[in-house]
Amino acid sequence: xxxxxxxxxETRTIREFRGEGDMKRHLQDIxxxxxxxxxxxxxxxxxMICVVKDVKVALSRGLAHRIMVED
Numbered sequence: 001x002x003x004x005x006x007x008x009x010e011t012r013t014i015r016e017f018r019g020e021g022d023m024k025r026h027l028q029d030i031x032x033x034x035x036x037x038x039x040x041x042x043x044x045x046x047x048m049i050c051v052v053k054d055v056k057v058a059l060s061r062g063l064a065h066r067i068m069v070e071d
Contacts, residue, residue, distance in 0.1 A: 001068070002065045002069070003064040003068070003069050004048070004061050004067075006040045008048075010039070013036070013037055014037075015068045017068070036053065038052045046061065047059050
């Protein structure tokens with residue numbers, strides 16, 4: 001399921017990324033790595049705030065739809 005579908009307060013494991021190499025590289029640079037746990041701590045109409053590797057990161061909904069997660 002896409003990270004954008006995860007409810008506030010839930011934690012999931014990053015499974016894969018959908019998109020081009022530059023986008024994948026950017027996500028890895030900010031801590032989104034396959035196998036890493038990510039927790040959604042806030043959301044609004046434009047995006048969401050996640051914690052990955054103990055760092056809060058704001059993502060747009062479009063970018064969050066490209067991050068596939070699992071339980």
